[in-house]
Amino acid sequence: MTIPKLKYFWQIIRRLSGDDAYEVYLKNFHNEHCHHDSTERSKPLSKGEFFKQWQDEKWQGIKRCC
Amino acid sequence: MDKTLKSGLWVLIAILGASALGGIAINRGENINALWFIVAALCIYSLAYRFYAAWIAATVLAVDFTRATPAERLENGRDFIPTHKWIVFGHHFAAIAGPGPLVGPTLAAQFGYLPGTLWILVGAVLGGCVQDMVTLFLSTRRDAKSLGQMAKDELGALGGTAALIATFSIMIILIAVLGLIVVNAMKHSPWATFTVSATIPIAMIVGVYMRYLRPGQVLEASAIGVCLLLLSVVGGRNVAEHETLRLLFDHEGLTLAWSIMIYGFAAAILPVWLLLAPRDYLSTYIKIGTITLLAVAILLLQPSIKMPAITQFIDGSGPIFGGKLFPFVFITIACGAISGFHSLISSGTTPKLLSNERDIVMIGYGGMLLESFVAIMAMIAATVLDPGVYFAINSSAGIVGSNAIDAVTKISAWGYPITIEQMQNLAQQMGESTLFARTGGAPSLAVGMASIFGKAFGDGLLAIWYHFAIMFEAIFILTTLDAGTRVGRFMLQDILGNIWPKMGETSWTPSVIFTSSIVVAGWGYFLYIGVIDPNGGVNILWPLFGIANQMLAAIALSVGTGILVKSGKLKYAGITGLPLTWLVIITSTAAWQKITSPDIRIGFFSAANDLAEKLASGTLPAAKASIAPQLILNLQLDAWITLFFVSLLWLIIIDMLRVCWRSIAGKPVLPSTESKHMQSRLLDAWIRD
Numbered sequence: 001m002t003i004p005k006l007k008y009f010w011q012i013i014r015r016l017s018g019d020d021a022y023e024v025y026l027k028n029f030h031n032e033h034c035h036h037d038s039t040e041r042s043k044p045l046s047k048g049e050f051f052k053q054w055q056d057e058k059w060q061g062i063k064r065c066c
Numbered sequence: 067m068d069k070t071l072k073s074g075l076w077v078l079i080a081i082l083g084a085s086a087l088g089g090i091a092i093n094r095g096e097n098i099n100a101l102w103f104i105v106a107a108l109c110i111y112s113l114a115y116r117f118y119a120a121w122i123a124a125t126v127l128a129v130d131f132t133r134a135t136p137a138e139r140l141e142n143g144r145d146f147i148p149t150h151k152w153i154v155f156g157h158h159f160a161a162i163a164g165p166g167p168l169v170g171p172t173l174a175a176q177f178g179y180l181p182g183t184l185w186i187l188v189g190a191v192l193g194g195c196v197q198d199m200v201t202l203f204l205s206t207r208r209d210a211k212s213l214g215q216m217a218k219d220e221l222g223a224l225g226g227t228a229a230l231i232a233t234f235s236i237m238i239i240l241i242a243v244l245g246l247i248v249v250n251a252m253k254h255s256p257w258a259t260f261t262v263s264a265t266i267p268i269a270m271i272v273g274v275y276m277r278y279l280r281p282g283q284v285l286e287a288s289a290i291g292v293c294l295l296l297l298s299v300v301g302g303r304n305v306a307e308h309e310t311l312r313l314l315f316d317h318e319g320l321t322l323a324w325s326i327m328i329y330g331f332a333a334a335i336l337p338v339w340l341l342l343a344p345r346d347y348l349s350t351y352i353k354i355g356t357i358t359l360l361a362v363a364i365l366l367l368q369p370s371i372k373m374p375a376i377t378q379f380i381d382g383s384g385p386i387f388g389g390k391l392f393p394f395v396f397i398t399i400a401c402g403a404i405s406g407f408h409s410l411i412s413s414g415t416t417p418k419l420l421s422n423e424r425d426i427v428m429i430g431y432g433g434m435l436l437e438s439f440v441a442i443m444a445m446i447a448a449t450v451l452d453p454g455v456y457f458a459i460n461s462s463a464g465i466v467g468s469n470a471i472d473a474v475t476k477i478s479a480w481g482y483p484i485t486i487e488q489m490q491n492l493a494q495q496m497g498e499s500t501l502f503a504r505t506g507g508a509p510s511l512a513v514g515m516a517s518i519f520g521k522a523f524g525d526g527l528l529a530i531w532y533h534f535a536i537m538f539e540a541i542f543i544l545t546t547l548d549a550g551t552r553v554g555r556f557m558l559q560d561i562l563g564n565i566w567p568k569m570g571e572t573s574w575t576p577s578v579i580f581t582s583s584i585v586v587a588g589w590g591y592f593l594y595i596g597v598i599d600p601n602g603g604v605n606i607l608w609p610l611f612g613i614a615n616q617m618l619a620a621i622a623l624s625v626g627t628g629i630l631v632k633s634g635k636l637k638y639a640g641i642t643g644l645p646l647t648w649l650v651i652i653t654s655t656a657a658w659q660k661i662t663s664p665d666i667r668i669g670f671f672s673a674a675n676d677l678a679e680k681l682a683s684g685t686l687p688a689a690k691a692s693i694a695p696q697l698i699l700n701l702q703l704d705a706w707i708t709l710f711f712v713s714l715l716w717l718i719i720i721d722m723l724r725v726c727w728r729s730i731a732g733k734p735v736l737p738s739t740e741s742k743h744m745q746s747r748l749l750d751a752w753i754r755d
Contacts, residue, residue, distance in 0.1 A: 032143075047282050050282070052281075056338065064545060066236075
């Protein structure tokens with residue numbers, strides 16, 4: 001396996017586990033705020049705050065089977 | 067690739083698959099290599115995926131890759147997120163793969179390796195995979211709605227209510243049987259009990275770490291958790307050998323059952339971040355890691371299958387559960403071939419991540435193929451054991467007698483020779499005091515896995531491998547148990563909220579405590595009866611679970627068939643209609659036999675009557691006489707539950723047929739709730755995530 005492949009694999013693991021969820025959120029957040037250049041620039045959530053919300057939402061409904 | 071070359075390759079795969087399957091099917095009396103199972107399965111899966119699944123997607127469902135999915139249209143950066151297909155596949159598979167495909171094949175191996183293997187392969191490619199894929203497609207076209215909602219919108223209120231009741235009932239029965247399996251694995255085994263108990267504080271440590279110490283560092287926290295889990299497997303030996311510590315973890319089944327009920331209740335009311343979420347992370351890593359390891363070990367070791375292709379127990383006299391090959395092999399295999407439960411993940415959950423309709427084949431159909439492959443490996447792990455050992459572990463004391471001499475004499479008389487020394491040696495190698503009558507499938511699977519791992523990676527660590535396998539099964543059984551109890555609580559709160567809105571508030575403490583207690587009492591009752599039942603309980607609960615799960619599959623397939631007919635695709639309705647017909651036949655036959663059979667090992671009422679007569683005539687030993695009234699009541703209850711399930715099933719079928727008939731006759735039916743076509747803007751996006 002080459003280094004780029006290993007990196008790609010590591011990316012997949014991080015994405016699957018939610019390890020990079022905050023980075024994705026920040027990216028989305030900045031994209032959103034570029035599009036709608038509102039005067040009231042709200043700040044993104046901190047990592048801790050974001051993770052709390054993310055984890056609580058992830059656990060709504062049926063997530064595991066037999 | 068050149069077209070001729072491609073066709074040639076597929077012809078080769080077909081020939082190879084047919085030879086492997088033929089070899090497995092006609093082999094008699096000789097040991098057959100497990101590799102043939104893997105080859106047959108992989109060839110059949112490839113052919114089905116390349117041709118059948120692709121045809122269904124292109125022709126029947128007409129998936130449209132230019133159409134925006136709910137994840138794109140309703141993207142909110144939270145639950146609706148267009149995601150790369152491999153990531154969605156990972157989430158989907160982690161959600162659908164539970165203990166079912168491991169336990170079902172292990173129990174069904176009492177008929178020999180052949181019937182179960184054939185149904186795992188055929189049932190998956192024609193039934194289970196189609197159900198998962200069609201449900202995923204329908205939900206994707208309907209804003210990621212749940213199965214219950216789709217049933218209500220497309221068929222009518224009856225379908226929706228039935229789906230809700232079926233889901234709730236399965237949850238209760240499933241949790242009870244899973245709890246029983248864990249209890250049987252831990253009974254008088256300080257090592258197993260210590261390791262399984264240790265998973266709870268370990269999950270909590272991981273939970274606190276992820277939430278407060280290093281927020282969001284999921285992989286870091288999980289790595290710590292996995293290391294601690296492995297330490298707890300190794301450390302369990304020291305606990306088991308320690309004079310006073312071992313007493314703390316050496317318990318009767320009943321004590322363990324009560325502990326599991328308390329645990330389930332706590333898990334349902336504690337915040338998810340503390341127990342449920344971190345435990346789920348750990349169980350997912352351990353599950354995927356162990357399954358991969360098992361596949362590698364089987365490929366490396368290529369063990370011989372020692373179980374005959376077919377045993378005499380196809381006549382219904384099997385020691386693990388009573389009932390003939392037809393219909394009980396289908397009911398028992400359950401999740402490895404077709405699982406109604408998957409339709410709950412395929413609708414509602416997975417469609418919210420799907421970035422393009424063309425990924426439906428890989429995720430819906432492919433995900434279930436992988437689950438079926440897990441079932442094949444469980445079948446291999448059960449059948450590489452000496453049949454005598456397999457029956458000694460899995461037969462309850464009520465069938466073969468509670469002392470070792472009776473058990474080995476009886477099992478040897480069936481034609482599966484086994485000695486007490488052999489069982490004692492095995493127990494000693496596995497670090498257990500005894501392996502007799504450890505019903506439920508987990509211990510025999512663990513012995514099978516330990517012997518495969520031991521031979522592939524070094525024989526010296528058999529006891530560690532055995533307890534690792536027990537931990538592996540227990541950790542995700544407990545994950546299903548606590549997640550299920552919590553979901554059951556939410557469902558009950560939702561139902562009660564219709565009567566008294568305050569009860570529907572999911573965070574109102576009295577409602578939380580009340581509904582959690584009801585759910586735990588529901589499964590706790592069946593677990594309690596299962597533990598005191600001298601016949602082991604699994605023989606009653608597993609078929610009940612199988613019937614309930616197939617019933618939910620029938621609901622999903624009814625929704626699929628109904629929508630296909632309504633949308634003018636009557637000529638293709640067979641893709642869901644045929645598996646549905648088969649499910650209705652097996653579920654109804656099994657239910658009929660469970661209710662009416664005069665054989666006391668099959669019929670609930672006849673078993674209840676037989677026990678009542680024996681109790682009245684005073685022929686029961688004192689110990690059994692004291693529990694007989696509870697057992698009689700339970701058998702009668704089980705019969706009524708079965709009747710309820712099968713009546714519900716037929717109501718749904720008749721309702722679906724009514725909708726189809728009206729549609730064909732040109733009469734008005736509920737309008738299709740398919741969302742409007744909207745051009746996807748993600749087509750050019752490089753990675754689609």
